[in-house]
Amino acid sequence: MKNIKFLLLIILGVIAMTSCEDEAPGLGSELSASEIDFEVVQDYAKDPGGNTVILKNNTPGTVSIWDYGTGKSNRVQDTVHFAFKGDYVIKFSAVTRGGIVELDPVTVKVTEDNLNYVNDPLWTALSGGVGNSKTWILDNGEYGFATGPLSYADPSRKQLWGDYQINYEPADVGQTADDMASEMTFSLAGGPFLTTKKPNEGVNESGTYFLDANNHTLTTTNATIIRPKAFITNASNWTSNLNILELTGNQLRIAVYRTNNEGPWWYVLNYVSKEYAENYVPEDKPDPNFNHGNQGDILTVSHSKTWKLDLEVPYNWSDLSGKMLNNWSTRSDIMATGWAPYGDADVQNIDEASITFDANGTFIVKQDNGTTQTGTYVIDERKNLITFKDIMPSIPVAGWVSVTTTEENQWKIVKVERNEVNDVVTGIWFGKRDPAKDEYMVFHFVQR
Numbered sequence: 202m203k204n205i206k207f208l209l210l211i212i213l214g215v216i217a218m219t220s221c222e223d224e225a226p227g228l229g230s231e232l233s234a235s236e237i238d239f240e241v242v243q244d245y246a247k248d249p250g251g252n253t254v255i256l257k258n259n260t261p262g263t264v265s266i267w268d269y270g271t272g273k274s275n276r277v278q279d280t281v282h283f284a285f286k287g288d289y290v291i292k293f294s295a296v297t298r299g300g301i302v303e304l305d306p307v308t309v310k311v312t313e314d315n316l317n318y319v320n321d322p323l324w325t326a327l328s329g330g331v332g333n334s335k336t337w338i339l340d341n342g343e344y345g346f347a348t349g350p351l352s353y354a355d356p357s358r359k360q361l362w363g364d365y366q367i368n369y370e371p372a373d374v375g376q377t378a379d380d381m382a383s384e385m386t387f388s389l390a391g392g393p394f395l396t397t398k399k400p401n402e403g404v405n406e407s408g409t410y411f412l413d414a415n416n417h418t419l420t421t422t423n424a425t426i427i428r429p430k431a432f433i434t435n436a437s438n439w440t441s442n443l444n445i446l447e448l449t450g451n452q453l454r455i456a457v458y459r460t461n462n463e464g465p466w467w468y469v470l471n472y473v474s475k476e477y478a479e480n481y482v483p484e485d486k487p488d489p490n491f492n493h494g495n496q497g498d499i500l501t502v503s504h505s506k507t508w509k510l511d512l513e514v515p516y517n518w519s520d521l522s523g524k525m526l527n528n529w530s531t532r533s534d535i536m537a538t539g540w541a542p543y544g545d546a547d548v549q550n551i552d553e554a555s556i557t558f559d560a561n562g563t564f565i566v567k568q569d570n571g572t573t574q575t576g577t578y579v580i581d582e583r584k585n586l587i588t589f590k591d592i593m594p595s596i597p598v599a600g601w602v603s604v605t606t607t608e609e610n611q612w613k614i615v616k617v618e619r620n621e622v623n624d625v626v627t628g629i630w631f632g633k634r635d636p637a638k639d640e641y642m643v644f645h646f647v648q649r
Contacts, residue, residue: 236260241291241307250313254281256291264296271393272411272420273441284318285392286311319389321414326448327387334388337453339381339427340471344481346452347471348372348638350380351429353538354467360456362417365446367469369527369538372638376429377401383427384475395421401430412445419443419455426455428470435461436468451477463539486639489521491585493617499626500558500580500587507557508629508646512548515598519632519643523615526640542600554596554604556646566594585614587631604644607633615643 238259243251256279258265267274269281270289283289291307316331329335339350353369354360379401387410388394397406408424419426425439433439437460444456446469453472459465493499500506514535518526528534532548535541550569557565558578566574576591589610596604606612611634618628627648632641 237263237295237297237302237304239265239293239295239304241293241309243309248282248313248315250286250315251309251311252283252313252315252318254283254289254291254309255279256281256293258293258295260295262297266294266296266301268292268422270422271409272422282315282318283309283311284314284316284389286314287392319393321412323414323417323445323448324389324412326450327412327453328389328393329387331389334386334390334394336384336386336475337427337472338384338475338478339376339429340452340473341381342372342638343483344451344473344478345484345639346473347454347469348640349374350376350471351432352469352471354456354469356459356465356467360444360446360467360469362444362446365456365467365469369540371540372635374429375431380427380429385424385427395424397424397427399427402433417445417448419445426470427472428457428468432468435459435463450474486521488584488586488613488634490583491523491614491616493585493614496580496582496585496587496614497560499614499617499629501560502626505557505559507555509553509555509649510551510596510598510604511628511645511647512552512649515543515551515645516602516604517630517643517645519615519630519641521639521641523630523632525643542602543598547599551596551598556594556596564589564594566592566596568596587612587614605633608636613641615641618647 240255240257240259242255242257244253244255245251247253254269256267256269256274258277265275265277267276267279269291271283272281289309289311291309293307294301294303319331324330327335340347341350342348348370349372351374352367352371355366355368358366382400384398386396388396393410393412395406395408395410397404399405406424409422411420413420420442421440426443428439436457438458446454446456451474455470455472457468457470459468513531514529517529520526527538532543532545535543553567553569553571555567557567562577562579564576564578574592576589578587578589580587589606593606593610594604598604613632613634614629615632616630617626619625620627629646630643631646632643634641
């Protein structure tokens with residue numbers, strides 16, 4: 202092994218650093234130039250072509266900053282595998298108490314390909330395999346995976362492969378046409394290359410990437426993953442150790458931690474392969490027919506019944522099976538999202554809001570201010586579907602949220618709650634089917 206030592210000038214000034222993985226918890230005292238010691242060693246016993254490179258920082262009390270072209274590291278010692286032959290530049294900087302010291306780069310020559318380092322199924326799913334490339338675009342919610350390009354995940358836990366929790370999955374996060382026209386291409390043709398086309402950012406990039414298939418992380422150099430432009434400044438780490446939550450031949454989900462003053466959240470970027478999107482034929486997913494029993498009896502209890510909006514959680518969203526998409530049980534849960542407008546002050550605005558169904562086919566909608574409207578309705582028992590006539594029921598809740606019907610002036614009875622003692626219906630979730638998504642906006646009416 203060849204030990205490489207460099208003399209250097211230490212940049213004056215004290216900097217604050219958070220300790221990195223495998224590093225000492227704090228920086229040592231100021232160092233002389235001769236005390237900086239690191240090694241870049243090719244392990245020819247493991248790879249005759251020099252594909253395996255060992256990086257060592259032998260200087261106690263410093264923090265490592267490695268940049269090896271296809272990725273970055275802050276470890277004291279790390280091992281890098283280059284799958285493709287070529288010249289690779291290794292850059293090393295040491296963070297000392299006196300400042301950041303940049304050393305002269307070291308070039309290593311890899312003389313043979315060793316494609317064993319990129320033959321993992323995840324490498325193939327991401328790039329199309331050795332000699333190929335694959336282009337990814339943001340998911341617009343039409344392909345049966347995510348409901349839109351960006352989701353929100355639980356900030357109190359680390360989001361991991363096979364162990365993550367989506368708290369909110371909106372269809373619209375303010376994405377623009379230029380956001381959705383952005384592309385990123387991962388290639389394994391001669392190297393792990395990443396190219397992007399970003400009309401939303403006004404740039405096209407060419408860089409490299411490294412996929413850690415064991416830890417399910419992605420690192421990029423000289424290029425960043427595509428993302429809605431409005432979210433870029435909300436997170437500071439767009440290149441290193443990006444958490445891959447899902448990766449198949451057609452779907453990719455990457456978690457990035459929000460770091461701005463809005464507070465901690467995980468942004469989950471949702472992608473679909475461009476080829477899959479261009480050839481996608483949507484399945485016909487009609488509304489399911491729930492078996493809740495006689496729907497006339499449910500609504501009217503044989504004669505007439507008044508249903509009032511739930512003051513805690515008057516609205517939510519559900520999938521077509523009736524599973525709620527947001528885990529809300531109180532209005533505090535709704536407000537904690539930061540995007541939902543229903544707060545304590547809004548409770549008073551819907552305290553008396555209600556809808557009354559009569560067995561004779563008429564209904565009355567009452568606003569909290571006492572205003573009422575009367576119309577008629579019919580029930581399709583086969584489809585759990587209520588069709589309103591004469592008027593379109595509408596009750597303002599808060600902000601942009603109102604209890605409304607579909608363009609066809611219909612509701613689906615999505616979910617029914619019953620008293621376990623006497624089997625009396627105590628609550629109903631009425632669903633407004635989304636015209637483009639496989640979901641309902643649901644409104645919760647109860648007896649109170």
